Amino acid sequence: MDVARVLVESPIPRLDRLLDYAIPDRLKSEVVVGGRVRVPLGRGTRHIDGFVVELGPPSNPLLHLAEIDSVLGPIPVVTPALWSLVRAVSDRNGGSASDVLRIAVPKRAVRVEKKYSIAPRQSPTPAPGARTSLALDYGVTDTQEGPTLVGFVQVADRVRSASGGVVVVVPDWRDLQLLGRALEGTPHVVWDSTGTPSERYARYLDVLSGEASVVIGTRSAIYAPVADLGLIIVVNEGDPLLDEPLAPFVHVRDAAILRQSLEGGDLVFASQTPSVELHRFHDLKYVEPPTSRQSLPTMSIANDTSDDGNAARARIPSSAWRAVREALTRGPVLVQVSRPGFSPSVVCSACRTPHKCAQCTTPLAGNREGTSLCRVCGNQPVGLVCSHCGGRDISFAGVGSLRTADELGRAFPQTTVILSDAEHRHLEVPRNPALVVCTRGAEPIVSGGYEAILIVDGDKELMRPGLRTSENCLRWWGTAAALCAPGGSVIIANVGGGFAGQFATGQWDDIVSTELRDRRALGFPPVTRALVVTGSIPELNSVRALPECQGFRVLGPAPVKTGHRIVILADYTRATAAVSAIRALVISTSSTSIRVHCDDLGVFDEIDEN
Structure with missing residues (x-):
């Protein structure tokens, strides 16, 4: 008797694994790999949504299994390739697969599903592909929809000449619109956070069904379920906007590399300026450097x-x-x-100490009316008193x-x-x-x-x-x-x-x-991976005591809002084992405040990207 192995949608680390559920006779014809289901959890008093990842024999035939409660639609929204990618990126960054799926798969819209009939996919056989860099040319050119960058025309030419499906990821909405202009005449799906939930889900199903084979979008587009993937292009991969701000904080560059290894096709890093991370790849012969350099103004x-x-x-x-x-x-x-x-910024006239918002602790700014303003929460404080010297006079800096x-x-x-x-x-x-x-x-x-x-x-x-x-x-x-x-x-x-x-x-x-x-001389990223771990001092000591974390340089502890923080500078050959060990420690502890943020370069600087 086959059972369904389900990943439930829960951020609890202990539930970041596949759970066996029996398939009742009334649902055997409806349960498909990749489909959404509702299942009981715990003693059966609570029900939770999840995704069917596998169908197969039970992990332990002696156990009595709970049954799937209901099937949430006929669409297999999680393909085998997407599941492999989600599992790989979450393991690499010490996070939960359900958190990545929440980013990758839009919320269900029942009315939208009625327009589609989609069969489950098989796991792809990866074909060897090249990893190259493309130095984008400078300048502006005109299209029928308006001006765009010459560099985006280069990207569009690569898209048109690709064999198979294409995914192009850009940092923000400006790049997305300009790339859309360069792709005039080429059918494509725009993958971003705009539109209603129903519209975003319809775009997802268009790609899943094979109706659309070219996807251009921002961060989450790297997970678009394009069939027969032939080309991935990441534009300006050094831009911090390509670093996912939600756990498990996966950078598009890393997800793209993993996806190419799992599905094959070519991978192109296209940018106007070189980055340190990509230069390291060139040194390691992991990515081919550009064959030509652009002419600069x-x-x-x-x-x-x-x-x-x-x-x-x-x-x-x-x-x-x-x-x-x-x-x-x-x-x-x-x-x-x-x-x-x-x-x-607004500072004390006497000692030049910056004033911060009392509500959200963001540094205050000045406006042309001569008053103070918090650009984050909108607070407009009056009668500011310096926290350092008690001065009441302010100046704009x-x-x-x-x-x-x-x-x-x-x-x-x-x-x-x-x-x-x-x-x-x-x-x-x-x-x-x-x-x-x-x-x-x-x-x-x-x-x-x-x-x-x-x-x-x-x-x-x-x-x-x-x-x-x-x-x-x-x-x-x-x-x-x-x-x-x-x-x-x-x-x-x-x-x-x-x-x-x-x-x-x-x-x-x-x-x-x-x-x-x-x-490299300092042992800082990208030569090493920065594993940023926050928690209480005893918890951080337990992390440092893990055998997998021995021999690494550790910075800290330093006080932060949620306790204390250490930064483990792990070499790449042992970083995966260290991340897995920290994750296992979190899972084994019933109550812990330990949080892990891999490759967080924000701890090395305080640059405001707004």
Whole structure:
């Protein structure tokens, strides 16, 4: 007698395994591998949803098994290939498979299911595929739907020439829309969080049924159940937006590598700027480096002082100010700043201690009315008192995008100023002379490209303490430079040192090579895996005492909101065993506060990605 092995939808670590359930005669014709079911749990007083992963003989024939209560629809939503991927990524990161399935499979919509008849799939036979890097070209081109990046046209060409199904993953909604423009005329499904639950479920079933063979989307698209997978493309894999913020915190890059190993096909990492992680793969011969390098726009460094008062307040040197004025006669100019809002922080006038929100502890910002504001929870406190010295006078520190736009409006009174940040979203701006002030990652596209791109606050960005400071600056500035028009220029203001010279001369591979060499000397990621474990001191001591964790460098403990934290720097050959041992410790303990976040580079820096 066959039984159903079910993974229940529960975050409890002890339930992260397949449970045997008997199949009653009334349901034998309805239970399918990959289908949703409702099953009793514990003494049978509680019922919970789950997925049928396998059908087979019972694990222990002597046990009396509980029966499946009901079948939740006829659709086998979890394919064997998806289950293998989900199990692999959750094991690698010490998490629960149900947490990954919650990200991968949309919630059920009964009315949508009635339109589909989908048979269960078989496990694929992986065919050997290549792992390559693609250096995306710079510039902007026009399509019938509007302007897009030249680099995305390259990606679209790869999609059209692929044999089999295709999955393309991009960091955010801007990239998704621009890639959609580049794919004009090519049928594809857009996989993101937009739309109603029913619409998202319909998109999932379109792909599952085989009606759609090309999927483009953000993070969760890496799990799209595309049949006969022939190509996976990860765009700008160094972008932190591709790192899943929900447990078990799987990065798209790692999921893509695992999926290719399980299903075959080609894997392409396409990006405008190199990353340290990918450079390590090149060194190990694990991923083939790009066969050619893109041509970059003209770049220069401006470090002179400004004679114009308004330009000086906007942090623009005289040479950059003249270049901007000249470029405005031909078209729009992009100005990238580091922070949103009017002023990034509110500090005590006496001791310069930053003020934090009393409700959510986020650093307070200033606005143009001269008052304080929390950008996270909206709190507007009055009567602030310094926690350090008791002072009641406040000052604004730093300059945000809104204040920069105000000052540039005074410096260029006859020019339109457009603000683009998290609160003022623009995918595209018209090709008219204008100053487009944006935060990093919020750069609108313009037909033909920008006549000049000015990077301000670069000195402050490079002075940020953090493991990824230089790599982040390379990505932020390089992504902006991709929007430059032919004959235009990229100007980096108020930046000196070796990094600035290497960036301006296009020695970008040397930047990441130096960064990788420095991290290798320190034993920091990506040379090692950072296993970040939080819990009480006794719990952390029990983790450190595990045989699988011996011989690793351990940083901490350091106090955090939920207790204390240690960082285990594990080499790759033994990291999987260490993660499994920590997971087993969590499962064996009836009540524990231990949490594991693998590959969490956030502990090495405090960079705000908003």
